[in-house]
Amino acid sequence: MRKEGWLQLVILAGIWLAAWAAPSPAAYPPLREDNIGQVQVWTSASPITAHFKVYDPQRGAWKEGSASGNWTGVSMNVKDGVVYWWGNSADLSRDVGVALYDPGKGQWMIYQKNLGQVDPKVFDIQAGQGIVAFQYNFPSPIFPYGDDYEVDMLCYDPDLGKWESFNIFPMESLLPWFLTVKDGLVTWLYLSGGNVVELDYYAPHYNYMGGAVPGVWGMAGSNLMVIDGTVYYYFTFPYQGALIRGYDPAHGGWYDGNSVPQPDFFASTTFGKAPLWVWFWDRSFAWSSWNWSFGDGGHSTERSTYHVYKSAPPTPPYPFTYYGVQETISNGPSRSEAVMVYPSRALPFLGLLLN
Numbered sequence: 001m002r003k004e005g006w007l008q009l010v011i012l013a014g015i016w017l018a019a020w021a022a023p024s025p026a027a028y029p030p031l032r033e034d035n036i037g038q039v040q041v042w043t044s045a046s047p048i049t050a051h052f053k054v055y056d057p058q059r060g061a062w063k064e065g066s067a068s069g070n071w072t073g074v075s076m077n078v079k080d081g082v083v084y085w086w087g088n089s090a091d092l093s094r095d096v097g098v099a100l101y102d103p104g105k106g107q108w109m110i111y112q113k114n115l116g117q118v119d120p121k122v123f124d125i126q127a128g129q130g131i132v133a134f135q136y137n138f139p140s141p142i143f144p145y146g147d148d149y150e151v152d153m154l155c156y157d158p159d160l161g162k163w164e165s166f167n168i169f170p171m172e173s174l175l176p177w178f179l180t181v182k183d184g185l186v187t188w189l190y191l192s193g194g195n196v197v198e199l200d201y202y203a204p205h206y207n208y209m210g211g212a213v214p215g216v217w218g219m220a221g222s223n224l225m226v227i228d229g230t231v232y233y234y235f236t237f238p239y240q241g242a243l244i245r246g247y248d249p250a251h252g253g254w255y256d257g258n259s260v261p262q263p264d265f266f267a268s269t270t271f272g273k274a275p276l277w278v279w280f281w282d283r284s285f286a287w288s289s290w291n292w293s294f295g296d297g298g299h300s301t302e303r304s305t306y307h308v309y310k311s312a313p314p315t316p317p318y319p320f321t322y323y324g325v326q327e328t329i330s331n332g333p334s335r336s337e338a339v340m341v342y343p344s345r346a347l348p349f350l351g352l353l354l355n
Contacts, residue, residue: 026129026130026131026155026184026283027130027155027156027157027158027266027281027282027283027304028080028129028130028281028282028283028303028304029080029081029082029100029101029130029156029281029304030081030103030279030280030281030304030305030306031054031055031056031081031101031103032080032081032304038054038055039052039053039054039078039081039083039101040052040053040054041076041077041078041083042076043074043076047068047070047071048068048069048071048072048073048074048087049066049067049068050066050067050068050074050076050083050085050087050097051064051065051066052064052065052066052076052078052083052099052108053065054081054101056101056103056106057306058103058106058277058279058306059106063101063106063107063108064108065099065101065107065108065110067085067097067099067110067112069087069089069095069112069114070089070090071087071088071089071095072088072089072090073087073088074086074087074088075087077127079127079128080127080128080129080130081100081101081130082098082099082100082127082130082131082132082156083098083099083100084096084097084098084099084125084127084132085097085098086123086125086134088120091117092117092118093114093115093116093117093118094114094115094116094117094118094120094123094136095112095113095114095115096112096113096115096125096134096152097110097111097112097113098110098111098112098132098154098163099111100130100156100163102156102158102161103268103279103306104158104268104269104279105161109156109161109162109163111154111162111163111165113152113165115136115138116138117138118136118137118138119136119137119147122135122136122137122147122149123135123136123137124179126179126180126181126186127181128181128182129181129183129184130155130156130184131153131154131155131181131184131186132153132154132155132181133151133152133153133154133179133181133186134151134152134179135149135150135151135152135179135188136149136150136152137149137150138150148169149169150167150168150169151167151168151169151179151186151188152165152166152167153165153166153167153186154166158266158268158281159266178224180224180226182226183226183227183228183229183286184229184285185226185229185231187224187226187231228258228259228286228287228288229246229247229259229285229286229287230244230245230246230258230259230286231244231245231246232244233245243256244256244257244258246258246259246260246286247259247260247262247285247286248260249262258286259285259286260286261284261285261286261287261329261330262284262285262286263284263287263327263328263329263336264282264283264284264285265280265281265282265283265284265304265327265339266280266281266283267279267280267281267325267339267341268280268281270339270340270341270342271341271342272342272343273343274309274310274311274312274343275308275309275310275311275343276308276309276341276343277306277307277308278306278307278308278309278325278341279304279305279306280292280304280305280306280307280325280327281304282303282304282327284327284329287303287329287330288329288330289301289329289330290302290303290327290328290329291327291328291329291330292305292307292325292326292327292328293325293326293328294307294309294323294325294341295322295323295324295325295326295341296309296310296313296323307325309323309341309343311343312343313343321342322340322341322342323340323341323342323343324338324339324340324341325338325339325340325341326338
């Protein structure tokens with residue numbers, strides 16, 4: 001993981017800005033607990049196992065997955081189609097796991113990590129919109145009688161077909177708190193010694209647009225909000241003020257302003273025999289609404305969805321015709337992203353010529 005940054009003093013406030021390489025986007029699952037893909041979770045004993053299943057309308061069947069460990073107990077939850085759990089072992093070690101159903105592959109994609117021995121009072125896990133974040137402590141290699149703390153972030157990349165992980169150490173022997181996942185961002189505060197509160201946020205997102213801003217140094221009373229992908233924070237000491245951080249490629253990344261909407265999505269396939277199922281994963285940032293046009297007269301306002309192309313485009317020369325798919329997101333100005341889909345009866349090798 002790369003880190004590039006600089007230190008700037010503003011009155012008595014220290015602000016540190018770093019760019020963290022985030023190799024994959026946060027993709028919003030097409031099958032979730034709030035639409036046709038009702039995700040269900042449960043546990044079983046001997047050995048203790050976490051189970052999950054979802055109905056796949058393309059295959060017309062329930063698809064199940066499971067994970068287990070040397071656990072004495074396990075807690076499970078599901079948010080926006082992502083299943084996450086933590087299992088406790090007799091030696092006080094803890095596993096954290098996540099699972100998401102990839103309808104393009106037709107299988108559950110599972111990631112599990114052993115954290116070693118952790119303090120349950122420190123451990124916290126949050127999830128939302130395709131991202132899972134958790135914090136935990138571990139023995140410090142620097143302070144023999146102290147702990148270090150780590151914040152880990154996970155998101156599934158349907159393009160790569162695997163979970164991508166990110167981690168950051170806020171500072172040795174300092175406890176992060178108020179861990180929050182919202183609008184595709186992961187945010188937290190952490191104590192930075194004495195009675196001082198340091199404000200951090202971290203944003204793992206696509207196009208290497210992650211950012212960490214330890215700053216503004218102030219007394220307790222600092223406040224942090226995330227609204228439509230823009231970070232707002234307020235502090236009361238050493239002077240009163242409010243700061244805003246947003247992301248805009250035209251400004252070179254993070255800057256003092258609102259985040260600019262950035263459309264992006266992943267299509268599970270763009271070539272195949274009709275009827276052709278295509279799953280669309282939204283990976284946009286700074287959004288408030290979505291509108292899909294599938295090119296054959298079909299539309300959707302769901303964030304992530306699927307569409308069935310029942311026939312090839314009628315326009316000759318066949319099969320070198322396609323449907324243009326467009327996703328438009330809005331948060332102020334509207335922006336669009338498009339791909340071409342080729343449903344046909346042509347031989348599969350023609351897809352190499354068309355993509």
